[in-house]
Amino acid sequence: xxxxxxxxxxxxxxxxxxxxxxxxxxxxxxxxxxxxxxxxxxxxxxxxxxxxxxxxxxxxxxxxxxxxxxxxxxxxxxxxxxxxxxxxxxxxxxxxxxxxxxxxxxxxxxxxxxxxxxxxxxxxxxxxxxxxxxxxxxxxxxxxxxxxxxxxxxxxxxxxxxxxxxxxxxxxxxxxxxxxxxxxxxxxxxxxxxxxxxxxxxxxxxxxxxxxxxxxxxxxxxxxxxxxxxxxxxxxxxxxxxxxxxxxxxxxxxxxxxxxxxxxxxxxxxxxxxxxxxxxxxxxxxxxxxxxxxxxxxxxx
Amino acid sequence: xxxxxxxxxxxxxxxxxxxxxxxxxxxxxxxxxxxxxxxxxxxxxxxxxxxxxxxxxxxxxxxxxxxxxxxxxxxxxxxxxxxxxxxxxxxxxxxxxxxxxxxxxxxxxxxxxxxxxxxxxxxxxxxxxxxxxxxxxxxxxxxxxxxxxxxxxxxxxxxxxxxxxxxxxxxxxxxxxxxxxxxxxxxxxxxxxxxxxxxxxxxxxxxxxxxxxxxxxxxxxxxxxxxxxxxxxxxxxxxxxxxxxxxxxxxxxxxxxxxxxxxxxxxxxxxxxxxxxxxxxxxxxxxxxxxxxxxxxxxxxxxxxxxxxxxxxxxxxxxxxxxxxxxxxxxxxxxxxxxxxxxxxxxxxxxxxxxxxxxxxxxxxxxxxxxxxxxxxxxxxxxxxxxxxxxxxxxxxxxxxxxxxxxxxxxxxxxxxxxxxxxxxxxxxxxxxxxxxxxxxxxxxxxxxxxxxxxxxxxxxxxxxxxxxxxxxxxxxxxxxxxxxxxxxxxxxxxxxxxxxxxxxxxxxxxxxxxxxxxxxxxxxxxxxxxxxxxxxx
Numbered sequence: 001x002x003x004x005x006x007x008x009x010x011x012x013x014x015x016x017x018x019x020x021x022x023x024x025x026x027x028x029x030x031x032x033x034x035x036x037x038x039x040x041x042x043x044x045x046x047x048x049x050x051x052x053x054x055x056x057x058x059x060x061x062x063x064x065x066x067x068x069x070x071x072x073x074x075x076x077x078x079x080x081x082x083x084x085x086x087x088x089x090x091x092x093x094x095x096x097x098x099x100x101x102x103x104x105x106x107x108x109x110x111x112x113x114x115x116x117x118x119x120x121x122x123x124x125x126x127x128x129x130x131x132x133x134x135x136x137x138x139x140x141x142x143x144x145x146x147x148x149x150x151x152x153x154x155x156x157x158x159x160x161x162x163x164x165x166x167x168x169x170x171x172x173x174x175x176x177x178x179x180x181x182x183x184x185x186x187x188x189x190x191x192x193x194x195x196x197x198x199x200x201x202x203x204x205x206x207x208x209x210x211x212x213x214x215x216x217x218x219x220x221x222x223x224x225x226x227x228x229x230x231x232x233x234x235x236x237x238x239x240x241x242x243x244x245x246x247x248x249x250x251x252x253x254x255x256x257x258x259x260x261x262x263x264x265x266x267x268x269x270x271x272x273x274x275x276x277x278x279x280x281x282x283x284x285x286x287x288x289x290x291x292x293x294x295x296x297x298x299x300x301x
Numbered sequence: 302x303x304x305x306x307x308x309x310x311x312x313x314x315x316x317x318x319x320x321x322x323x324x325x326x327x328x329x330x331x332x333x334x335x336x337x338x339x340x341x342x343x344x345x346x347x348x349x350x351x352x353x354x355x356x357x358x359x360x361x362x363x364x365x366x367x368x369x370x371x372x373x374x375x376x377x378x379x380x381x382x383x384x385x386x387x388x389x390x391x392x393x394x395x396x397x398x399x400x401x402x403x404x405x406x407x408x409x410x411x412x413x414x415x416x417x418x419x420x421x422x423x424x425x426x427x428x429x430x431x432x433x434x435x436x437x438x439x440x441x442x443x444x445x446x447x448x449x450x451x452x453x454x455x456x457x458x459x460x461x462x463x464x465x466x467x468x469x470x471x472x473x474x475x476x477x478x479x480x481x482x483x484x485x486x487x488x489x490x491x492x493x494x495x496x497x498x499x500x501x502x503x504x505x506x507x508x509x510x511x512x513x514x515x516x517x518x519x520x521x522x523x524x525x526x527x528x529x530x531x532x533x534x535x536x537x538x539x540x541x542x543x544x545x546x547x548x549x550x551x552x553x554x555x556x557x558x559x560x561x562x563x564x565x566x567x568x569x570x571x572x573x574x575x576x577x578x579x580x581x582x583x584x585x586x587x588x589x590x591x592x593x594x595x596x597x598x599x600x601x602x603x604x605x606x607x608x609x610x611x612x613x614x615x616x617x618x619x620x621x622x623x624x625x626x627x628x629x630x631x632x633x634x635x636x637x638x639x640x641x642x643x644x645x646x647x648x649x650x651x652x653x654x655x656x657x658x659x660x661x662x663x664x665x666x667x668x669x670x671x672x673x674x675x676x677x678x679x680x681x682x683x684x685x686x687x688x689x690x691x692x693x694x695x696x697x698x699x700x701x702x703x704x705x706x707x708x709x710x711x712x713x714x715x716x717x718x719x720x721x722x723x724x725x726x727x728x729x730x731x732x733x734x735x736x737x738x739x740x741x742x743x744x745x746x747x748x749x750x751x752x753x754x755x756x757x758x759x760x761x762x763x764x765x766x767x768x769x770x771x772x773x774x775x776x777x778x779x780x781x782x783x784x785x786x787x788x789x790x791x792x793x794x795x796x797x798x799x800x801x802x803x804x805x806x807x808x809x810x811x812x813x814x815x816x817x818x819x820x821x822x823x824x825x826x827x828x829x830x831x832x833x834x835x836x837x838x839x
Binding site for chain 1: 408643
């Protein structure tokens with residue numbers, strides 16, 4: 001097993017663990033007070049105009065009609081068309097769309113090559129074509145082209161547009177430059193060494209089998225090295241929105257479950273209300289012993 | 302994306318010395334439609350005197366909402382900064398902030414600064430795109446402080462997030478900045494990631510109130526504290542409110558031609574109606590119309606004369622979880638004591654959200670009395686045919702304001718529209734409307750806050766886009782010979798419209814009256830004499 005393989009194992013593990021850590025962190029945070037924002041996508045028959053079950057007289061006596069499909073449709077529309085950006089920030093839409101489509105293609109390419117590598121490793125011929133070849137060359141070339149163009153336009157916009165530049169954080173620039181460096185190196189590998197992605201497929205097959213494969217090109221090594229850095233870093237940056245969006249939308253914006261018998265909300269709330277508070281303002285005087293509910297039942301003068 | 306045309310302040314400048322960091326620029330304000338485009342904004346602007354500026358902190362934009370006093374010694378400043386950092390850590394802890402920790406953490410960690418939210422903010426756009434009102438600006442200050450000083454803050458994260466100085470200017474301007482956002486959450490609705498910059502304003506206010514005891518005195522001392530002590534944020538104790546309602550009942554009886562008697566503390570009633578008590582003092586025709594409608598519809602209902610039971614307001618919603626919970630629990634206790642089937646919340650947006658949505662998870666079983674909007678009850682009454690209605694009595698142009706807390710925060714969109722379509726033949730929508738509405742500019746407590754020169758900021762900046770939207774809805778009909786009605790089923794919104802219309806002389810110039818929804822319903826009831834709605838501005 002080569003050093004580069006070890007790097008890939010480590011960074012892939014880092015990526016998976018980082019994502020898992022973040023997802024578990026958010027998933028295990030305490031139940032929050034309701035803070036939904038309409039339209040709520042699962043409101044059957046009402047989501048189109050932003051309505052809710054609160055529109056019904058005696059709403060608590062009526063069955064709630066919730067549509068998981070409604071949520072999936074909105075999320076898919078957002079992922080595929082970047083609807084919010086298109087409607088509220090049209091100037092940014094095309095660069096962002098190119099960038100995201102490029103990433104979607106490259107991410108899918110990586111997954112396909114890995115599957116192809118596994119197919120090679122186990123001798124499963126129907127999927128061996130995924131380990132490199134003409135199709136993968138077109139696929140990868142398109143992905144790189146879209147991602148590079150999108151990233152360049154995003155960076156130019158962030159550098160050139162005064163209001164975007166001054167409201168950016170250092171990380172916003174670092175991410176875009178890192179992407180550009182990654183794509184530049186990937187182009188180097190693509191154009192000079194591995195246009196068919198056969199080497200990448202071989203490399204991944206070796207990864208699956210645990211056999212050392214010579215990378216064969218400095219471009220290829222640099223590409224894998226930088227990609228690995230990205231994988232480790234991504235879950236800790238705002239780029240984690242690729243999966244934390246589930247929480248911002250599903251667990252906050254659309255979280256409208258009422259506290260009715262059988263929902264388990266009251267049981268969870270009872271525990272949380274017993275947490276000690278230490279807020280220091282005179283109308284609270286939390287001492288780390290008084291519980292949340294103790295303070296809430298005081299006079300508040 | 303439109304270009305900002307005024308002083309380009311950066312996030313890192315928040316703590317830098319400057320007499321005024323990013324002043325309100327009267328030349329850059331968003332234009333109003335004719336004839337209001339000819340108004341000179343300077344006539345509405347109140348500049349703080351040099352003496353007042355020396356007394357209170359106004360170095361953000363030349364406006365003071367909180368009347369903060371500068372620390373008198375380095376020790377005092379140090380103590381305040383330590384308190385701020387301590388509060389920041391508590392805001393990020395499960396024990397102290399389980400109520401909003403998950404949405405806060407998600408919003409702090411995932412903004413890509415794409416500025417998709419910016420143009421959705423009526424304050425940012427209305428101001429002419431003043432950089433400090435950008436929805437991400439105050440959130441970014443908090444993000445940078447949290448990365449450096451929050452729990453587990455680390456140097457790499459801080460370097461990537463960016464830095465701001467932690468000093469008096471930063472803290473004071475941030476406190477003021479938390480009061481340049483009405484928490485309408487229109488920016489959140491636009492965000493492709495789901496980052497909630499409105500929530501960050503809310504959480505900032507909590508940090509200041511719950512740790513440092515800094516809050517708008519209209520919301521805290523004269524608001525929730527007074528409500529819990531006296532019974533109402535208006536200052537009315539139970540005896541006074543009963544006297545006032547008795548007076549309103551007499552007025553209503555004269556108008557409708559039969560006796561109206563509001564029931565008090567009726568155990569076992571179907572409905573406990575809780576008004577925003579401000580209605581009783583400022584718009585008595587609103588609780589009066591409710592009494593007429595409910596009596597004529599044969600509803601079993603009551604008001605409560607218990608402390609806080611006759612005032613639906615819950616200002617804690619805007620700045621303090623504990624003050625919020627204290628008032629919400631009072632409301633629930635009263636409903637339980639009376640044994641009512643449900644609480645119906647009067648025409649008050651924030652009270653709707655407070656009691657129906659935000660308090661939902663702090664009510665244990667015995668206190669979890671069902672809560673319902675008056676809008677759905679009114680729709681039920683209007684559509685059931687229990688009242689004979691003559692829509693021609695409302696034959697004048699009517700438009701509808703959507704209170705953010707009822708619509709964007711609760712999804713109550715159609716009942717009020719179905720009512721208006723039935724009783725107001727010349728009803729027309731604003732653009733945009735429903736869940737995409739614009740805030741009145743008085744949200745999150747602004748409607749009751751008028752210290753220093755804050756009122757002039759509300760008239761010129763916070764309410765600007767809404768005023769434009771209202772006037773646009775009546776384009777071609779702004780002539781004062783045509784009476785027009787802005788239906789605003791929310792007390793705080795009405796407070797803002799009263800002050801806004803007064804500032805721009807809208808009633809005199811355009812004969813545009815504002816009021817609630819129930820008044821229009823009662824105005825259309827065939828069985829009472831014509832003219833319930835009096836065309837008087839107040």
